[in-house]
Amino acid sequence: MTTKDLNTVAYMEKQKQKREMRYYLVSFAMMLALTIISFTAVYLYEQEVIKNAAIIMFLIVVLAVIQFMFQLYYFMHMKDEDHGYPAFMIYSGVGVAFITVLSLSAISWI
Numbered sequence: 001m002t003t004k005d006l007n008t009v010a011y012m013e014k015q016k017q018k019r020e021m022r023y024y025l026v027s028f029a030m031m032l033a034l035t036i037i038s039f040t041a042v043y044l045y046e047q048e049v050i051k052n053a054a055i056i057m058f059l060i061v062v063l064a065v066i067q068f069m070f071q072l073y074y075f076m077h078m079k080d081e082d083h084g085y086p087a088f089m090i091y092s093g094v095g096v097a098f099i100t101v102l103s104l105s106a107i108s109w110i
Helices: 003-046 053-075 084-109
Strands: none
Touching: 003 053
């Protein structure tokens, strides 16, 4: 390889690192925003601005699921190509946990 080729490879690697850092910062900011929205919803419920607790609980669960997916995708590197098997196992575990909670909820209501 020539010096020019090595410089091009180094430049492309540096651009990739910058792009990944930008993705991390954007996802971190979005997770902070989701957390602030959750705390704001609880605060509004405590101040009796929103009186329906079911809406607050639903909102918090939806925001938690979104935040969980962001953390898996970006910070646990599930977006990378070589994480197929670990991603499958994690998503399978999430599916089993969801079915378990759903089943226990159904049993407790009967």
